Amino acid sequence: MTFEPKIVGFLCNWCSYTGADLAGTSRIHYAPNLRIIRVMCSARIDPTFVIKALAEGADGVLIAGCHPGDCHYSEGNYKTMRRYPLLKKLLRDYGIEEERVRLEWVSASEGHLFADLVNEMTEQVRALGPSPVKSGLALDMAER
């Protein structure tokens, strides 16, 4: 069976989810590998959610919010912007490839950009192969 990446996407309600909606209503074909979870703001995405998704079998995680300056709640996406580099640091120390988690800004009018982004990320994660986390933790129990 060929490997199909499972990617979890956390999209903010006001820009990125609306952007994804636009890609849909515009009938743009793009990779079906993204499982979208709508949140009210990208700042609602606790790093715990991202790490939990990876621990439970996601091969990649996409975080998307409004462009800096465009946040519906004026400051939320700056909080996300500051969390992201620390999250990357932590994931690197846990041996997770950098390309598996991405933060992108997608506005409500960027349907095409969203579709391209999902296609690109899907291929990126496909090239990395399945995430080692879930299978690795199962193997630990067999090691002993």
Next chain:
Amino acid sequence: MPEKLQIAIYWGAACGGCDVSVLDTNEFILDVDALCDVRLWPIAVDGKYKDVEAMADGELDVAIMNGAVRNSENEHIAKLLRQKSKIFVAYGSCAYMGGIPSLANLTSRDAIFETLFMANPSIEPGNRTVPLPVSKVGGHQLELPRFYERVYALNQIVDVDYYVPGCPPVPSQCKAAILALVQALTGQAPAPPKGAVVGAFERALCDDCPRTRTQEKKIKRFYRPWEIMQDPDVCLMEQGIFCAGIATRSGCGVRCPKSGIPCRGCYGPAPGVVDQGAKLISAVSSIIDSKDPDEIDRILETLPDFTSFANRYSVATSLLQRSHGQ
């Protein structure tokens, strides 16, 4: 009381500090001795593994184990004590969450052996060898416990009834936990629910911290404690000193922040926190005073080795548990 309670205290991958913390209860230990027969406690009394093996299942009223599981001996004794005891307690941060030993989960067994036994400059070239589970010397076969690829917390190996957090647990909480167990076993008080964290509170460390929070936290750089003359009355995070209190359970008496040292998270995740490291990402990011990605990176450079700070005692029980790199 008709009969003495039967107890065992054991250490796995630990520094010995937890055993000392039990003795730190001073004269209270004499009450423990009056109430209990100590059947196994390697640091304090004589007692052999074979004596434990000869016990009936459930013969021990309480087994208290500190330390994580690093090798096959730790696992064997953890399973043995579980089988022989009515109540099995994971005592201290290592038993509860993997503790400091589980920082080794961010690297591999091979890398540890290489650093410790092969590349170590204080070992003479002819003597460089790694510990082998089985070796032959002069016609005799010698066996050592097998060193695992990673460190495990006790509840990843056996069923744990109660947890007592702390590195080590403070004497007052050690005492409170022992009293709670004795009262439960003698029917003087209801037993805490299974899986409970005993000897600690249901709130975050900040709730008990006497330092004042005066303003909105906004910082332009982080400081290690020795890099700054700190104000002893103001929140450490507000002064740019990374403190884990916000994601950590209270119960220690706020000992570190009261003496000018940031909380390091040894009492484990606060109620509602799944992974201290993940929560501390949010805590740290929310105080950085910048909206410019380059400046944010520069500010974060003043916070070296974030992961080992944020998951200092909890790598084994964090969501990812260990490094997944090749």
